Amino acid sequence: MKISGLRGLALTTVLLSAPGIATELPDPESVRTDQLQLMQGFPPPADKQITQAGFMRPYPNPRWSFHHARELFPSRRVARGNEGVYALPRADGLEQQIADLTFTGPDGEPMSFTQYLDSTYVDGVLIMQHGKVIFEQYQAGVPEDEPHILWSVTKSVVGLLATQLIEEGELNPDALVTDYLPELEGSGWHGATVQQVLNMTADIDYSEVYADRNSDVVKYSLAAGMSPVPPDYPGARDLYSYLPTITAGEDPHGKSFRYRTTHTEVLGWVLRRVTGLSTAALIEQRIWSKLGAEQDAYMLLDSKGTEWAGAGFNVTLRDLARFAEMVRLNGSFNGQQIVSPGVVDTIRAGADREIFKAAGRDYQPGYSYRNQWWISHNDDGAIEALGVHGQMIHINPGVGMVMVRLSSHPVASSAQTMPLTIPAMEALADLLRDNAP
Structure with missing residues (x-):
């Protein structure tokens, strides 16, 4: 990607919505939230209004809708609890060094950290080292106290909880999914184990290609309620109805890694069945109410009140940092052991790197995928949670x-x-x- 100036980027042609339809990435400076004036006025002008149907497109609607999702979709609160806020300590002196930090981009050209943030259309970024905030920045116009959708970073929260339930003996990773969910007996998850769902090595006949309008991910999004369902749509209109319709893939379970959000929706269903709690209540009781969070979080729901376990968690940047720091500290945070150290050890161990390599994700060389987390296997032992459109947790214990x-x-x-x-x-x-602690 060619850099032109400190904040500008040369436009790059990419696929945005469907095969054969290309568009150019806008200059990040031209789509600043504070300048777009989306949903401003009483009522907003027609060209500035965003409805559920316009949640994702046209761009730049997501610059507003990603931190206003509960105004467009049904949601369930994940309460921060009654404990006081855990104040994030701060350490000054590195902000400018980080902003000016230069590295070599994939095209061989130098890029500053500020340019990197611009080129990834950052709404907010926060960096901590040794438990102290050393860098925090928001795009102009982004509300710091309004939760932002995490998309697939949600999967890693759900995976962490599943691993904790395994650690406690409440969930058997070697059990068949259908032992917990007989509703899926005739589906593609027949014969798959819970661990294979956690690692996304259960094989189902399902495609998740975001740039393909004919991909199965469109059926998933309609079932989840991510966009209005056409009146004549013949498919499932809620997640519990949709998941059993997915059939088996061609490969035996456990042999191949293929990233599929529907695996996490099944995992969320399993956890609800095992605990008797909604996904939101489970996150609240086990994690969110213990972090000393600043704000309540929330989860988005389908038409039957089922959370999007693979995509629907919404939190603020600082509260996401609290969660990530808890994981870095082996589950200990805010004066308590929130998850067991063994849970984090299990995730950090990673999985079969050759299976991962065969999946063709060349932009993540050397990685594996374990319990809904991305494992880098680099010298520092970094692990990540990733979501579409640029959501990320990066934890470097080294x-x-x-x-x-x-x-x-x-x-x-x-x-x-x-x-x-x-x-x-x-x-x-x-x-x-x-940098010493």
């Missing part, structure tokens, strides 16, 4: 670093941002490596 990023990138796939993010994270780690 240098005591956490970075959380909320974004509204025009392109959904992480293939667009990871070639920039990997060298940016390596350069950031090198800058902080000698």
